Amino acid sequence: MTVPPTPPPTPREVFLKLVHAVCDERWEDALALYAESTHVTHPFHPFEPPPMTSLEELRAHFGIGSATESEPRRTLRRRPAGITVHETSDPEVIVAEFRYEGTVVETGEPFTIPGVFVMRVRDGRIIESRDYLHHLNSARARGRLGGVLDAIREHYLPQE
16 A cells, blocks of 8 residues: 655645744754745845845855854844735735744844735745845844944935
8 A cells, every 4th residue: 555645735834834944043944945946035125135046045045154244143032923824816825924023132122023925835845935024123123223224324315
């Protein structure tokens, strides 16, 4: 008797694995959820970065194996909360509303980072994702809001 193969995780399951891996800082586990060729964008990012289309670009995004940063790194304790996953008429696509809630360990400061992900998952891997996050709340939680605001001023209000 042959055992039927285990079906790949559903888009909902992949999303849940992703947000939990991010919260637990299990970056390799998060990276493993993406297809070799993918298309990930952050449409609300203030600097409008180009899409990430490879695992190497995602590896850099997650900071896997990156050199020590010049700024001290804050320790964030977070969890996903308020999760609502909307199924669509396309079985590969979901829209997931959620927020990261947590505390900055060094300061005790609470934070909330709301987000919406529109994800396409094929064969258990993310092949496309549009990640709408509150980037300023994220920068504030990481202790980088001042630098980000300065960079936004330079980006949008160039010196004459």
